[in-house]
Amino acid sequence: ILAGWSRKGSLGKLTAIKGVVSEPQERIGASVAAALMSVQNGASVVRVHDVQETVQALRFWQAAKP
Numbered sequence: 001i002l003a004g005w006s007r008k009g010s011l012g013k014l015t016a017i018k019g020v021v022s023e024p025q026e027r028i029g030a031s032v033a034a035a036l037m038s039v040q041n042g043a044s045v046v047r048v049h050d051v052q053e054t055v056q057a058l059r060f061w062q063a064a065k066p
Contacts, residue, residue: 003038004047006031032057 005011011030012021028050035046035054048054
Protein backbone atom coordinates (compact mmCIF):
# COMPACT_ATOMS: atom_id res chain seq x y z
CA ILE A 1 0.00 0.00 0.00
CA LEU A 2 1.30 3.46 -0.95
CA ALA A 3 0.09 6.56 0.89
CA GLY A 4 0.68 10.02 -0.51
CA TRP A 5 -0.85 12.57 1.86
CA SER A 6 2.16 14.85 2.17
CA ARG A 7 1.08 18.51 2.34
CA LYS A 8 -2.12 17.80 0.39
CA GLY A 9 -4.93 20.34 0.33
CA SER A 10 -7.19 17.86 2.10
CA LEU A 11 -4.87 18.05 5.12
CA GLY A 12 -5.17 21.83 5.02
CA LYS A 13 -8.96 21.58 5.01
CA LEU A 14 -8.99 19.02 7.83
CA THR A 15 -6.75 21.21 9.99
CA ALA A 16 -8.21 24.60 9.05
CA ILE A 17 -8.42 27.07 11.91
CA LYS A 18 -11.54 29.26 11.86
CA GLY A 19 -12.12 28.20 8.26
CA VAL A 20 -8.68 29.33 7.08
CA VAL A 21 -6.90 26.60 5.13
CA SER A 22 -3.16 26.50 5.79
CA GLU A 23 -0.50 26.88 3.13
CA PRO A 24 1.38 23.70 2.08
CA GLN A 25 4.55 24.63 4.00
CA GLU A 26 2.41 24.96 7.16
CA ARG A 27 1.13 21.37 6.95
CA ILE A 28 4.25 19.53 8.12
CA GLY A 29 2.67 18.35 11.37
CA ALA A 30 -0.43 17.09 9.61
CA SER A 31 1.70 15.42 6.93
CA VAL A 32 3.81 13.59 9.50
CA ALA A 33 0.69 12.52 11.39
CA ALA A 34 -0.86 11.23 8.16
CA ALA A 35 2.28 9.24 7.38
CA LEU A 36 2.25 7.68 10.86
CA MET A 37 -1.43 6.83 10.56
CA SER A 38 -0.86 5.33 7.12
CA VAL A 39 1.99 3.08 8.29
CA GLN A 40 0.01 2.06 11.37
CA ASN A 41 -2.81 1.00 9.06
CA GLY A 42 -0.67 -1.06 6.70
CA ALA A 43 1.06 1.28 4.25
CA SER A 44 4.51 0.00 3.32
CA VAL A 45 5.45 3.12 1.33
CA VAL A 46 4.69 6.75 2.16
CA ARG A 47 5.36 9.65 -0.21
CA VAL A 48 6.53 12.67 1.77
CA HIS A 49 8.11 16.07 1.27
CA ASP A 50 9.57 16.28 4.77
CA VAL A 51 11.71 13.16 4.86
CA GLN A 52 13.80 13.93 7.95
CA GLU A 53 10.80 14.83 10.10
CA THR A 54 8.81 11.81 8.93
CA VAL A 55 11.68 9.36 9.45
CA GLN A 56 12.27 10.76 12.93
CA ALA A 57 8.60 10.37 13.84
CA LEU A 58 8.40 6.85 12.38
CA ARG A 59 11.55 5.77 14.26
CA PHE A 60 10.16 7.11 17.52
CA TRP A 61 6.79 5.48 16.93
CA GLN A 62 8.43 2.13 16.14
CA ALA A 63 10.68 2.28 19.22
CA ALA A 64 7.85 3.33 21.54
CA LYS A 65 5.38 0.65 20.50
CA PRO A 66 4.64 -1.86 23.28
